[in-house]
Amino acid sequence: xxxxxxxxxxxxxxxxxxxxxxxxxxxxxxxxxxxxxxxxxxxxxxxxxxxxxxxxxxxxxxxxxxxxxxxxxxxxxxxxxxxxxxxxxxxxxxxxxxxxxxxxxxxxxxxxxxxxxxxxxxxxxxxxxxxxxxxxxxxxxxxxxxxxxxxxxxxxxxxxxxxxxxxxxxxxxxxxxxxxxxxxxxxxxxxxxxxxxxxxxxxxxxxxxxxxxxxxxxxxxxxxxxxxxxxxxxxxxxxxxxxxxxxxxxxxxxxxxxxxxxxxxxxxxxxxxxxxxxxxxxxxxxxxxxxxxxxxxxxxxxxxxxxxxxxxxxxxxxxxxxxxxxxxxxxxxxxxxxxxxxxxxxxxxxxxxxxxxxxxxxxxxxxxxxxxxxxxxxxxxxxxxxxxxxxxxxxxxxxxxxxxxxxxxxxxxxxxxxxxxxxxxxxxxxxxxxxxxxxxxxxxxxxxxxxxxxxxxxxxxxxxxxxxxxxxxxxxxxxxxxxxxxxxxxxxxxxxxxxxxxxxxxxxxxxxxxxxxxxxxxxxxxxxxxxxxxxxxxxxxxxxxxxxxxxxxxxxxxxxxxxxxxxxxxxxxxxxxx
Amino acid sequence: xxxxxxxxxxxxxxxxxxxxxxxxxxxxxxxxxxxxxxxxxxxxxxxxxxxxxxxxxxxxxxxxxxxxxxxxxxxxxxxxxxxxxxxxxxxxxxxxxxxxxxxxxxxxxxxxxxxxxxxxxxxxxxxxxxxxxxxxxxxxxxxxxxxxxxxxxxxxxxxxxxxxxxxxxxxxxxxxxxxxxxxxxxxxxxxxxxxxxxxxxxxxxxxxxxxxxxxxxxxxxxxxxxxxxxxxxxxxxxxxxxxxxxxxxxxxxxxxxxxxxxxxxxxxxxxxxxxxxxxxxxxxxxxx
Ligand SMILES: Cc1ncc(C[n+]2csc(CCOP(=O)(O)OP(=O)(O)O)c2C)c(N)n1
Ligand code: SF4
Ligand SMILES: [Mg+2]
Numbered sequence: 001x002x003x004x005x006x007x008x009x010x011x012x013x014x015x016x017x018x019x020x021x022x023x024x025x026x027x028x029x030x031x032x033x034x035x036x037x038x039x040x041x042x043x044x045x046x047x048x049x050x051x052x053x054x055x056x057x058x059x060x061x062x063x064x065x066x067x068x069x070x071x072x073x074x075x076x077x078x079x080x081x082x083x084x085x086x087x088x089x090x091x092x093x094x095x096x097x098x099x100x101x102x103x104x105x106x107x108x109x110x111x112x113x114x115x116x117x118x119x120x121x122x123x124x125x126x127x128x129x130x131x132x133x134x135x136x137x138x139x140x141x142x143x144x145x146x147x148x149x150x151x152x153x154x155x156x157x158x159x160x161x162x163x164x165x166x167x168x169x170x171x172x173x174x175x176x177x178x179x180x181x182x183x184x185x186x187x188x189x190x191x192x193x194x195x196x197x198x199x200x201x202x203x204x205x206x207x208x209x210x211x212x213x214x215x216x217x218x219x220x221x222x223x224x225x226x227x228x229x230x231x232x233x234x235x236x237x238x239x240x241x242x243x244x245x246x247x248x249x250x251x252x253x254x255x256x257x258x259x260x261x262x263x264x265x266x267x268x269x270x271x272x273x274x275x276x277x278x279x280x281x282x283x284x285x286x287x288x289x290x291x292x293x294x295x296x297x298x299x300x301x302x303x304x305x306x307x308x309x310x311x312x313x314x315x316x317x318x319x320x321x322x323x324x325x326x327x328x329x330x331x332x333x334x335x336x337x338x339x340x341x342x343x344x345x346x347x348x349x350x351x352x353x354x355x356x357x358x359x360x361x362x363x364x365x366x367x368x369x370x371x372x373x374x375x376x377x378x379x380x381x382x383x384x385x386x387x388x389x390x391x392x393x394x395x396x397x398x399x400x401x402x403x404x405x406x407x408x409x410x411x412x413x414x415x416x417x418x419x420x421x422x423x424x425x426x427x428x429x430x431x432x433x434x435x436x437x438x439x440x441x442x443x444x445x446x447x448x449x450x451x452x453x454x455x456x457x458x459x460x461x462x463x464x465x466x467x468x469x470x471x472x473x474x475x476x477x478x479x480x481x482x483x484x485x486x487x488x489x490x491x492x493x494x495x496x497x498x499x500x501x502x503x504x505x506x507x508x509x510x511x512x513x514x515x516x517x518x519x520x521x522x523x524x525x526x527x528x529x530x531x532x533x534x535x536x537x538x539x540x541x542x543x544x545x546x547x548x549x550x551x552x553x554x555x556x557x558x559x560x561x562x563x564x565x566x567x568x569x570x571x572x573x574x575x576x577x578x
Numbered sequence: 579x580x581x582x583x584x585x586x587x588x589x590x591x592x593x594x595x596x597x598x599x600x601x602x603x604x605x606x607x608x609x610x611x612x613x614x615x616x617x618x619x620x621x622x623x624x625x626x627x628x629x630x631x632x633x634x635x636x637x638x639x640x641x642x643x644x645x646x647x648x649x650x651x652x653x654x655x656x657x658x659x660x661x662x663x664x665x666x667x668x669x670x671x672x673x674x675x676x677x678x679x680x681x682x683x684x685x686x687x688x689x690x691x692x693x694x695x696x697x698x699x700x701x702x703x704x705x706x707x708x709x710x711x712x713x714x715x716x717x718x719x720x721x722x723x724x725x726x727x728x729x730x731x732x733x734x735x736x737x738x739x740x741x742x743x744x745x746x747x748x749x750x751x752x753x754x755x756x757x758x759x760x761x762x763x764x765x766x767x768x769x770x771x772x773x774x775x776x777x778x779x780x781x782x783x784x785x786x787x788x789x790x791x792x793x794x795x796x797x798x799x800x801x802x803x804x805x806x807x808x809x810x811x812x813x814x815x816x817x818x819x820x821x822x823x824x825x826x827x828x829x830x831x832x833x834x835x836x837x838x839x840x841x842x843x844x845x846x847x848x849x850x851x852x853x854x855x856x857x858x859x860x861x862x863x864x865x866x
Contacts, residue, residue, distance in 0.1 A: 029866075201865040209861060215851030217842075218657055220650075237861070239840020242849055246657065249683040253650040256643065260623065260654025263641060264662065265847030268654065286644050379858040384851055402587070418847060419621045419639035419655065420662050427634050429642035430626075438589060439634060439642075 001189045004057030006065040007136065009129075010082055011074030014046035020072070020129035021052030023154060024136060025371065027147045028056045029200040032193035036487065037371040038064045038564065043225070043309045049077050058191050062337060062372065062487020066568040069188055070139060071108070072132045074115070076100060083108065089187040093135050093177065095128065111135075111180055118172045127169040134173025141184035144170040199374045203367040203484075206338040206374070207297060208233035210345025211269055215384050217243035218268040220257035222250055222276060225309050226365045227299040230271040251276035255283035255296065262293045263428065265389075265418040267349050271297035274316050275306065281324045284358050286430045288328025291406065291414070291453065293352035297361045299368040300483070302562050311562030312365045314483055315535035320360045321512045321543065327450070329355065329457045332512035334362040336467060336486035339374040340509065341367065346382045347462070354387035355456050356416060362511065364534065366564045367484035388415045394423040402426045402436035408448050412455030457513050465510035466518050469493070470525075475504040477578060478526035480519075482508045482540055484564060485532050491567035496574060503574075508540065516547040529554045530574055536560040582611040585620075587637040593628060598749035598775030598786075599696050603635050605752055606665065606694070609759035610638070615663055623652040625668030625677065627703045629696035629775070632667050646677030649684040652691045659847040660690070660835055663763055670697040670711040674730055678710070684768055685739040689834040692762040692769045698777035699729075699784050706780035716783065733825055734814050736770050737807060742828040743769035744810070746821060748789050749776060758824060767833040774822075796823030805829070 009020045018039070025035050036055045042048040055065045068085035071078070073094040083092065083106045090108035094100035095115040102110040113135050115128040130151075137144050147170055155162045178184075201209075208230045211219075217238065221231045235245045243266075248254045254270040261268035272280065277298045287294035300316045302308025320332050331351055335341040345361060352359040394417065397403060405426035407414045414435075417424035427437035432449060434440040469490065470478075477496070479489050486507045496503045506522045508515070523529055523544075531541040531554060538556040545551055557573040559565055585607035593599050610620055620638035624630040626645035633640035639662075643651045652666035666684075673681050673695045684693065700718060701707040707720035711732065715724040736744045743765040747755040755773060762769035774789050794817050796802050802823075803809050810826040835841060842849060853861075 197866050199862060199865040205865065209865075212861065213853060213858065217846050217849055217851070218654075220654065241853070242840065242842030242844075243846060244657070244838045244841045246653075246687075248650065249679050252647065253680055253683070256647040256650040257654035257657075259643075260641070260651035260656075261658035261846075262654075263651075264621070264655040264658035266658035266849075267851070268658065282644055283647070290641075377862060379855060418659070420618060420659055420845075420847070422618055425618055425637065425639055427640045427642070429634065429640075430644055431642065437640075439631075 001191050002187070003059060003191050004055065004061065005069040005188060005190060006053060006055045006067065007070045007072070008051055008053040008068055008082060009072040009132065010049060010051035010078030013041060013044060013048045013050040015074055016126065016129050017050050017052060017074070020132060021054055023129070023147070023150055024133050025054045025200070026150045029198065029373065030149055031146060032195040032198070033057060033190070034060050034373040035200055035371065036061045036063060036373070038366065039369055041310050049081055051078065051082065056190060058193050060373070061491070063491050063567055064564055066566045070136060072136065073100060074128070079103070091139060091185065091188065093132065093139070111177065113173065113176055113180070115173070118176065119169060122165055122169055122172070127166060130166045130169035131173035134170035135177040137170065138174035138177040139185050139188050141189050144174050199377065200371055201338050201374055202229065202369055202371045203338045203341045203363055204229035204299065204369065205233055206341040207345045207361060207363065210342040211349065212237055212241070213379065213382055214346035214349040215267045216269050216349065217241060218261050218266045219245045219270065220248050220254045220261070220268065221245065221270045222248050222254050222272065224273045224276050226301055226368045227271045227273050227297060229368070230297060251279040252283060255280040255294070256286070259283060259287050259292050259294055263419070269295045269297065271299065273299050273301050274303045277316065277319065277323070284330070285324035285326055285328055287358040288324065288330060288453070289430050289432070290428045291356040292428070293356055294358040295348045295352050295361065296358065297363060300362065300364040308562045312564045313534050313560060313562065314364050315539065315560070316362070317511060317535070317539040317543070320362055329357045329453050330512060331355065331357065331359045331457065331460065332362055333359065334482045334509055334511050335367070336483055336507050336509065337374070338367070338372050339377065342377050343381065344509070350383070350385040351460070351462070353389060354385055354413070355460065356387065356413060357456060362483065364483040370484065388413055390415050390417045390421065390424065392421050394421060397423050402438065404435045405437050406433060406435045406449065406452070408435060408452050411459060412452045460513060462510045465508070465515035466522070467507040467509055468522065469505040470522060472502040472504055473525060474502070475526040476502045477528045477530055477574065478504045478506060478522055479530050479532060479574065480506045480508065480540065480544070481532040482511060485534065488565045488567045488570055489532060492571040492574070495571050501578060511540070511543065514543060514547045519544060520548045523548060523550050523553065528578065530557055530577055531555070532557045532565065532570055534559055534565065579614060580611055580616050582607045584617055585610050585637050587635065589635055591635050592631065594779050596778040597628065598698060598777070599629050599632060601749040601752050601755065602694060602696050602773055602775055603632055605755040605759055606636060608756045609763065612756065613760050613763060620663045620665065621655050622665045622667060623648045623655060624666070625672035627669035627672050627701070629667065629669040629702070630672060646672050646675070647680065648672065649677060649680040649691070649693060653684060653687070653689045656689050656691050657846065659845040661845045664691045665694060665763070666691055667694045667696070669702065670695060670699060671701045671709045674710045674732055682735070682739045685736055685741045685770065687834050688742055688767040688831065690767055692759065692771065694759065695770070695772045696775035697772050698775050698781055700777050700781045702777045702780060713783070731814070731819050732772055733819055734811060737811055737826060741770055741826065742767040742831045744825045745769070745771045745823065746773070746825060747771065748774045748793055748822050750786055750790065751822065754822065761824065765827065767831060792820050794821045796821055796825065
């Protein structure tokens, strides 16, 4: 019996690999297991190797596993590309149709199961994925009936007959495997899960849900991997709340339309990835100088240019912090789990309105697309705060005076009025302006307005800017990361501890303005600092050095080949540095 | 009720004396008053250029954005608050060069925004370079030997892009311009009004006199039918685009807002943002 295992299904893109992974993982989710998934895919629709790696556990997990227990292969390429991940007691179950062979140095055992043949006999080769899942259930010692609920959900609208056919495919897959292998494999028996219902969600959906709950009623966006799910979620749900989505002609329109709508009082978001963010830079500056709230999601992927569009990377950090010409107040929030992404999305909206500035919600491909189990989300923990937004009753102004929308205030934040409000007329411009928004190049005014804007974030309130796992008052090493690397870092920490190394973990959730004081304290209490990043230049490490110095203490572990970190990789690299 | 004077603020435009944009400003102010708007019902969004300054010269809500982007900003404002009257405005470079993509898509999207372009066939603010509306052979700072690119036929382009309201006018004809802006605002959907607005400083060819000589008024064409797209296209082509008046209007096509599925009939900016526990539970059940 094991408390967790890792299962992977692979084949050609367009062959139903994703749906195979979906049915398998949803069934495990219903049984109460914790899940963490990784999708390997390319920037094409049909053809090309794709796979889904799904980790199933009785405990919380947050990373792709180091090795693999079961590989389900729909073609030989899947075996050739993935067999090295399998451990000695691992298994390959492959479609007998292509006469699968295991490479010479393959440690795992291979079973050929006639996925396609069984499916064809039942009526359609499309059901070969169900046969494969059936065989999997036999390996794990699960009953095919455990899958009925999901099969019903997925195929129910096609009628009872289709459901039964699929159930039959499951059964036959299981039977065939049992006959061949003589029953479940002991080493691959999962301990029973608690059967509790939990959410199983990708980061993009968690962000979207947060936005909807946080009052977003309009979105303008342009499709791009790995951000499109946010737009798709909004298209599906906003109309029920009177809202809508416009798919714009480009990301410049997406960002500027969002600025227009936020100016007019609707919580409006846009979401994109690096290429789109590059196009939005001028608009971000406009939001900054006009003090118009704007929330943008950047789902990082491999850059630069089109780079590795379907692969993991964390290389937009500097661009998100500093991007746009000139100087503006900006907030960059980097959630590290789907659960955090939900709450942070709500907070991003609040901060954008309270501080009247652009807020970037930074994600990365693995967080955005990896599906993970999250603890129940608590609606009562969310709130909507709109800052100094004025109501629709304003006192009369002196004749022809404009409202002081950009009044120089102590906290730098000025009263905000929505167009349409009586006695509230003011002007908005991306040109430097006076307190009523009229263009002004007067030197003293320029300084006042710059200072006012810069002052706004000095007292930024953000809960837990750093996720801390710091049980040691004096640590041998502090490991630092941001976004989706959190789970892999957490998972390798006990291994370092087992080696007698005292390790603390700081995961930066607010990357800008940088929580220098908190980080300084953590750095001071460690002998060495290792910053783990999916980029090639150590952007977070550089941000830390800029903010807190400690140049000699700060080291990097970098990975930029397009794949997320495995816990073992971080462990090994840390050992090398210690 | 507001008069056109109520749409004046105390800001003195920094345009050159004689610039065509003064009349456009006056026409917007008059049109707004004529159709009974109050200053706070109106949002004027503008781009960057000499013309882009216009939003700062009208007593209404105003948004002077970035070069070429007045349309997406204006569409965002309208989507957020459909009770506002939204005018987008800017120059020919703003709308037909850097912002051309937005112009085409705003036309086919058909959100209820009135777009007024001050077309001087030159870049004024950057001191006299060629524009996509400059005539072939036109000499400017950036085309000292004369432009070798064709001028864009913007009215024809608008028609082919599916425009539901296309008009063209001239700064000297304040009356017609005012009336066209009124019609544009009242049109349900996107309206494009291109205004020949001479730049007295950098365009010494397309002057007031030149337009007076060359513009054909559609009112003078017997049996001109502005509901007929074929006739509109033919007339534009016959006159090399140099016509003034209401060129085309489709009163039947519904605006984007009327077609958008689920889109609230009341201003989104006034929506109640809270959701109840039951709704929340339904939302999360999708992921269980
Ligand atoms: C992104 C960007 N590129 C260039 C400029 C410089 N620029 C300002 S206005 C303008 C062109 C102005 O021409 P037009 O839009 O016809 O307006 P006009 O001044 O003639 O009214 C240019 C190129 C800018 N502000 N922003
Ligand atoms: S330069 Fe030309 S367009 Fe600009 S204000 Fe002067 S006359 Fe008008
Ligand atoms: Mg111009």
